[in-house]
Amino acid sequence: MKFDMPLHELKEYKGTNPKPQDFDEFWGRGLQELSQQSLDYELIPAKFTSRVAECYDLYFTGVGGARIHCQLVRPKNQIGEGPGLVWFHGYHVSSGDWVDKLGYAAEGYTILAMDCRGQGGLSIDNSQVRGTTLKGHIIRGIEEGNPEKLYYRQVFLDTVQAARILFSMEHVDADRVGVYGASQGGALAIVCSALEPKIKKTVAVYPFLSDYKRAWDLDIANSAYEEIHYYFKFIDPNHEREEELFNKLGYIDIQHLAERVKSQVLWAVGMEDQICPPSTQFAAYNKIQSPKQMKVFYEYGHEHIRTFGDKAHSFFSDLLDK
Secondary structure, eight states: OOSSOOHHHHTTOOOOSOOOTTHHHHHHHHHHHHHTSOOOOEEEEOSOOOSSEEEEEEEEEOGGGOEEEEEEEEETTOOSOEEEEEEEOOTTSOSOOGGGGHHHHHTTOEEEEEOOTTSSSSOOOOOOOSSOOTTOSTTTTTTSSSGGGOHHHHHHHHHHHHHHHHHHSTTEEEEEEEEEEETHHHHHHHHHHHHOTTOOEEEEESOOSOOHHHHHHSOGGGSTTHHHHHHHHHTOTTOTTHHHHHHHHGGGOHHHHGGGOOSEEEEEEETTOSSSOHHHHHHHHTTOOSSEEEEEETTOOSSOOTTHHHHHHHHHGGGGOO
């Protein structure tokens, strides 16, 4: 890896982006607000049908009144409680095709795949904030004085609400639930397991939303973090608010939540990843205190990683056992 650190340095790296002094209080308030949210949801039979699974569009009301959509795929003719998985998607897109979930459903998992509010799926982002909404969601709400207006603060709480809804389903064993995602989805998997300690297994593939200052120190103009570049270029070209910006982004930096993770973690990193650079990922991974394993793929970037899907499947398989 020429543009980032060598592996031996990555294994020791603990991050650059500052952590706000009131970080724990910030997320304590968020979880308190979330505790007031109902776990009620609406189920609508999906147009997609399968011989092995029941498929539904599920809607719930998230913090701030947003309408959040998920795909619910559960085994047909299930007897008793089974394991569950919460899936999170990549940046800008959606929870994907129904057929993607059928293999896991056929083995007995119930899958709840959440659409992030205001992205490519059916969830609605109803937040009203000052400042730009162009070029990405990291900086949505950054112009507000109150960091509780940050877009990702709301999405992070949505992940926990989705998990708790899955816990509440009568056919799901709340003690056998895992989370999975890649890129943005990988970040949200880490966040969900950090904020909801009942999660048992976490699979994160090259997570996004970590160590923003380090991403800035690298060439972020062509990465998933490009909106920070655009923020400075068009809104703060003299960097007069640089310290304030990175401190505020610290509230939604997964490296600062990582030490809260209680679940077992399986993480995949591509050493040629210039979209979510390895150092930004190791900043979070190195702070996880629970049982964890990092799979290093030396010739891969931010792309489909051959063989890792099988590894994730095997990692989750313990959830099938009572």
